[in-house]
Amino acid sequence: MNRSLGLNAALVACIAFFVTLVGLPFWWVVSGSIKIPQEIIARTPTMFPQSFTLQHYQKLFDASAYPVYLVNSLIVAASSTVLTLLLAIPAAYAFFRLVFPARGVLYRTILLAYAFPSIVVLIPLFGLFAKVGLVDRLPALIIVNVAFALPFSIWMLRSFLAGVPKEIEEAAVMDGAPTLTILRRIMIPLIAPGIASVGIYAFVTAWTEYVFASVLILSDAKRTLPVGFSGIIGQYQIDWGLLLAGATVAIVPVVAIFALIGRGFVSGLTEGAVK
Amino acid sequence: MKNILKLALATTMLMPAAALAQDAVEVTLWHMEQPPHRVARVQELIDAFNAANPGIVVKQEPQNWGEVYAKTPAALAAGQGPDMLFAIPDFTPILKDIGALTSVEDFVKELDEKHDFVDSTVEAYSYDGGVWAVPLYNMAMNLWYRKSVLEAAGVEVPTTWDEWRAAAEKLSVDGVSGMGLPANKQLYTDQTVYSVMVNGGATEIYNEDGTLRFDNPETVGAYEFYTDLHQFSPADSTSWTWGEAEACFSSQTCAMVMQFSVIATYDTQAEGDASDLGVAAIPSKDGGEHNTISYANAVMLLSTDEAKMEASKKFVSFLLEPENYGRFLNMEPGLFMPVTADGAEAETFWSDPMVEKYREQIETVIENSQNGRLFGFTSGRTFPSIAAISAQNIIAETLQSIVVSGQSAAEAVAAGQARMEEVAQ
Numbered sequence: 001m002n003r004s005l006g007l008n009a010a011l012v013a014c015i016a017f018f019v020t021l022v023g024l025p026f027w028w029v030v031s032g033s034i035k036i037p038q039e040i041i042a043r044t045p046t047m048f049p050q051s052f053t054l055q056h057y058q059k060l061f062d063a064s065a066y067p068v069y070l071v072n073s074l075i076v077a078a079s080s081t082v083l084t085l086l087l088a089i090p091a092a093y094a095f096f097r098l099v100f101p102a103r104g105v106l107y108r109t110i111l112l113a114y115a116f117p118s119i120v121v122l123i124p125l126f127g128l129f130a131k132v133g134l135v136d137r138l139p140a141l142i143i144v145n146v147a148f149a150l151p152f153s154i155w156m157l158r159s160f161l162a163g164v165p166k167e168i169e170e171a172a173v174m175d176g177a178p179t180l181t182i183l184r185r186i187m188i189p190l191i192a193p194g195i196a197s198v199g200i201y202a203f204v205t206a207w208t209e210y211v212f213a214s215v216l217i218l219s220d221a222k223r224t225l226p227v228g229f230s231g232i233i234g235q236y237q238i239d240w241g242l243l244l245a246g247a248t249v250a251i252v253p254v255v256a257i258f259a260l261i262g263r264g265f266v267s268g269l270t271e272g273a274v275k
Numbered sequence: 276m277k278n279i280l281k282l283a284l285a286t287t288m289l290m291p292a293a294a295l296a297q298d299a300v301e302v303t304l305w306h307m308e309q310p311p312h313r314v315a316r317v318q319e320l321i322d323a324f325n326a327a328n329p330g331i332v333v334k335q336e337p338q339n340w341g342e343v344y345a346k347t348p349a350a351l352a353a354g355q356g357p358d359m360l361f362a363i364p365d366f367t368p369i370l371k372d373i374g375a376l377t378s379v380e381d382f383v384k385e386l387d388e389k390h391d392f393v394d395s396t397v398e399a400y401s402y403d404g405g406v407w408a409v410p411l412y413n414m415a416m417n418l419w420y421r422k423s424v425l426e427a428a429g430v431e432v433p434t435t436w437d438e439w440r441a442a443a444e445k446l447s448v449d450g451v452s453g454m455g456l457p458a459n460k461q462l463y464t465d466q467t468v469y470s471v472m473v474n475g476g477a478t479e480i481y482n483e484d485g486t487l488r489f490d491n492p493e494t495v496g497a498y499e500f501y502t503d504l505h506q507f508s509p510a511d512s513t514s515w516t517w518g519e520a521e522a523c524f525s526s527q528t529c530a531m532v533m534q535f536s537v538i539a540t541y542d543t544q545a546e547g548d549a550s551d552l553g554v555a556a557i558p559s560k561d562g563g564e565h566n567t568i569s570y571a572n573a574v575m576l577l578s579t580d581e582a583k584m585e586a587s588k589k590f591v592s593f594l595l596e597p598e599n600y601g602r603f604l605n606m607e608p609g610l611f612m613p614v615t616a617d618g619a620e621a622e623t624f625w626s627d628p629m630v631e632k633y634r635e636q637i638e639t640v641i642e643n644s645q646n647g648r649l650f651g652f653t654s655g656r657t658f659p660s661i662a663a664i665s666a667q668n669i670i671a672e673t674l675q676s677i678v679v680s681g682q683s684a685a686e687a688v689a690a691g692q693a694r695m696e697e698v699a700q
Contacts, residue, residue: 037543037544038544038545038546040544041522041525041526041544041545042526043450043526043527043528059311063311063312063315064311065311065314122345122349123345123349126349126350126353127349127352127353130353130354130355131353135350135353135355136355214339214341214342214346215342215345215346215349218336218338218346218350218355219336220314220336220337227339227342230339230341231309231310231337231339232309232310232311233310234309234310234518235307235340235516235517236414236517236518236535236536236610237310237517237518237521237536237539237540237607237610238517238518238521238522238540239310239544240518240522240544241544
């Protein structure tokens, strides 16, 4: 199919517009992080840095607990992602394939947990975790993140499982494969893009979680990035360079994970959409 | 045998240290001074205290103002709360009402005899027959400007509302905003609006019997003036917090701003010429006494354990000693002002390089803070509803009704009082 020059130009203009729209804030943050303080807050903003400094990064890593927050966030987000996937895959398969009483009702009910505002359960959860000694411990955040990510992950994965042709599963059954083998050897490889999507979803949710992390964690050494970082930048007096450097570093893991499994994510989104 | 002897010897040597560590009283301090340099300064003082007091171990856990209101009651209920907690006046009633505080009146009296507190800082925590926190440092709102900018425009430092408006209008040229004023539904706007109110005869928002008197002609007049002045502010000031106002001033986009302090940002992120930085009291309606909003930050002592309470008192006493107090205040030079007479003269306070450089401005700020007021804490009595009124930023919300929604000042103030009565129930 040949497209006219005009149509091509319009498409390129459209793409350029959206790339600029999405990319500009990132460019602003990243380029600002290497400007000197005077240029950052200059009356006439500069799109391209007229100065260069790494002082904000130096301050971020040398004079603040940012590296500690970063490591804590990586532990919490990675653990939450792995645990969510480990629980969501068999649960989604069970809802998809196994027949048990009240399956339909349960399947719909689990989404209620996803719809529940986190602030409502914050204080009771604090009391509960305090009783079992989980306050001010990273596992508390992992449990909460998994609990909130799991319902939507199960829902999403079940849709991907439903997209797998039934004949493939039937052939495996005829060959005598047990349920777990079918899941492990056939279904998981086939829904890999869906798993990538859910993984990214769980990671980003845990990476950006603020409410529980701000209340369940008491000590500075256990803080995750969103909470720790909001404290570093100050209230009455904002160090804009530090803010921009911290924001730049904070998006690196998310960009990295998208770069690694982004292809699977996009394909997963598409497959889920056309089921 | 030789190994057993070695082990026995090592055990004997380590015993006193272990026993000491076991006997040491551990107290936890929660504060909301989270920027790294402030945490580092508090830690320096804690280390010095711990070294001088082997029987006590103080540790700090910095918190965020955004969460501490919800987090503290939950943590206390779960037995995980702090022994000392920094506070502003409207935070204290929340903890007092849940029975987490005991009066520290005698302790404050003892400290007052030794250091002489600024009266208004103690008054902010004195009500219902007790004193509920120990004042630590003060923050007062001021009018900041550049001397060279005012001189170039032929404008005198304003002292009355009329002069203030005229100055803001004259300074609003070539893309510069004459006066940076926030109109966000946020604490900063509460503070700037109240700073205008206290200079227009609208200091009290409660009657003596605890009923609200927010809706009165003086308050309406203050809102009318603020709204009029706000036309000389940048368009995005409806979403400002402190940082944006400071950046506006530092970048010379705003000729004047109301702030607690701009010194640190001006020095590190702008031109940093101390001789050009001007600070004045907030102009009053008719040029009479200049008042301002001031936040007497304090520390609440929460421990129910006698040994921990004594250890906490010892640490607070240590902080207020002039040889330590200046270093404590200068965790953010130019922002935190002394609340004691001997602290205001302390060598440790004035010898900080930044304080030395901006001495003239800091002396003015200290002078201005003497006339500090805080809404809901002005009559010697406080009413529990002030915590909710403050938490919901109703003073700022009232301004937004005028600036954003276009209501008249009289309508918005009447609606503001209705909202206050609603949340007070």
